[in-house]
Amino acid sequence: MSRQLLAMALAPLLGLFILGIGNGFLATLITIRLDAAGESATVIGIVSSAYFIGLALGAMVNDRLLLRIGHIRAYGSFASLVAVTVLLQGLFFDPWAWFVLRLIGGWATVGVYLVIESWLLTSGDQKVRGRLLALYMISLYAAGVLGQLLLGVTDAMGATAPFMVIGLLASLSVLPMAMIPRVSPLIEHAEPLPPLRLITMTPTGVMGSLGSGMVVAAAYTLLPLYLQRIGLSVSQVGQMMAVVILGAMLLQYPIGRWSDRHDRQMVLIAISAFCVLISAAMLWLPLSTPLLVVLLFLLGGGVFALYPVAVSHAADRAPAGALVRMSQGLLLINSIGATISPLMISPVMTAMGDAGLFWAFGSLSLFFLLFFAWRRRVRPAPAPVAPFTATTPMSSAGAELVVTEELMQGALEHEHLEDLSDLVPDVDVAEPIAGPPPEDENHIVYYSDVEQANGRH
Numbered sequence: 001m002s003r004q005l006l007a008m009a010l011a012p013l014l015g016l017f018i019l020g021i022g023n024g025f026l027a028t029l030i031t032i033r034l035d036a037a038g039e040s041a042t043v044i045g046i047v048s049s050a051y052f053i054g055l056a057l058g059a060m061v062n063d064r065l066l067l068r069i070g071h072i073r074a075y076g077s078f079a080s081l082v083a084v085t086v087l088l089q090g091l092f093f094d095p096w097a098w099f100v101l102r103l104i105g106g107w108a109t110v111g112v113y114l115v116i117e118s119w120l121l122t123s124g125d126q127k128v129r130g131r132l133l134a135l136y137m138i139s140l141y142a143a144g145v146l147g148q149l150l151l152g153v154t155d156a157m158g159a160t161a162p163f164m165v166i167g168l169l170a171s172l173s174v175l176p177m178a179m180i181p182r183v184s185p186l187i188e189h190a191e192p193l194p195p196l197r198l199i200t201m202t203p204t205g206v207m208g209s210l211g212s213g214m215v216v217a218a219a220y221t222l223l224p225l226y227l228q229r230i231g232l233s234v235s236q237v238g239q240m241m242a243v244v245i246l247g248a249m250l251l252q253y254p255i256g257r258w259s260d261r262h263d264r265q266m267v268l269i270a271i272s273a274f275c276v277l278i279s280a281a282m283l284w285l286p287l288s289t290p291l292l293v294v295l296l297f298l299l300g301g302g303v304f305a306l307y308p309v310a311v312s313h314a315a316d317r318a319p320a321g322a323l324v325r326m327s328q329g330l331l332l333i334n335s336i337g338a339t340i341s342p343l344m345i346s347p348v349m350t351a352m353g354d355a356g357l358f359w360a361f362g363s364l365s366l367f368f369l370l371f372f373a374w375r376r377r378v379r380p381a382p383a384p385v386a387p388f389t390a391t392t393p394m395s396s397a398g399a400e401l402v403v404t405e406e407l408m409q410g411a412l413e414h415e416h417l418e419d420l421s422d423l424v425p426d427v428d429v430a431e432p433i434a435g436p437p438p439e440d441e442n443h444i445v446y447y448s449d450v451e452q453a454n455g456r457h
Helices: 005-037 041-069 073-090 095-121 126-155 163-172 174-178 195-201 204-221 225-231 234-260 264-284 291-316 319-354 356-378 396-401 405-417 448-455
Strands: none
Touching: 005 041, 005 095, 005 126, 005 163, 005 174, 005 204, 005 225, 005 291, 041 095, 041 204, 041 319, 073 174, 095 126, 095 225, 126 163, 126 234, 163 174, 163 195, 195 204, 195 291, 195 319, 204 225, 204 264, 204 291, 204 319, 204 356, 225 234, 225 319, 225 356, 234 264, 234 291, 264 291, 264 356, 264 405, 264 448, 291 319, 291 405
């Protein structure tokens, strides 16, 4: 990556890292404080869902505001609003006021991500998007791990100290963006594919995105409640949540590379079965600290890999011209799953106790396992068309950032092998031909190592 490109991406990535440290442990902090105040799991789930409602609303409307006022002013406005909502939560305690503040905070947070991701999107062409996305993920996950580890430190400083630290970090994150001496990049208003069209195109991709939103939201909002209620201190809860995020960061790419060389539907089935086993282990094994660390590490790797594998599977089926809109539509589906998850699972915890989290988690994973297996029997997956892209997009621009040159080229080649004209009627697709693309047409072979191995047999 050139120094010029790195310089263009450095400011938004630094802003993301600073904001992400505080945002990384805010959900955990809120869950712990509500539980310590004696609120039920149902109330905690309702308050937690407000953040994801705000994320979903912001994903649909914030790009219009960004187009009106520009990136730098939009970032300053959104980050300041994040700081205000967090500081207000530290000033007084009321679950229903916190619900409103979390909703506003979610709306503002996705605005911050929209600015960062759209800036990265326009910092370079499709050839370098993979490297920009890798830097984005490193910044996001590293900030999340560090934030969870700071939870115990800030909590020991007093009841309001963690909220003050998060507010300060949100305000401080404005500085790198405010000092950028260049014109804001241009973006277009997002028009994601509607849910019914997505279901027609890729039922497995839709259900994978929905399921990922549900299990990831439960991990962020209700897992800290479970950990606190089994006797862990605030500092230990933060450490265990850091282990979950570390598992997500380290295992997502190996799982994705595995999906490059195998049927992605089978990979989704395997991830779901793995999550069922982890849930069973959490329910029935005696949980020593080392075993809990291992199980949570594996849990993070499994649940956070579900979404990118589902998106990659959907991309194997979509026409090249629909990849961006498809990714944006799946992101919206993912947000819907995250919104309903705390509302669905927290009453189960209220009724069944702390173990209700993993009864619900295991039941959801089993349902998705059966659905993916049924879809594989009804319509086997096409061969992977491009390398897996590990991703954690938060906005429409981030969904577009995922569409790299390799993914576009692979989708174009797929159009030559199957008639895709009925998937998205308003998208032009290439005419299918018999056999592979002509030799004079540019194309990329991604799995030459596999093909050579097959040729030797």
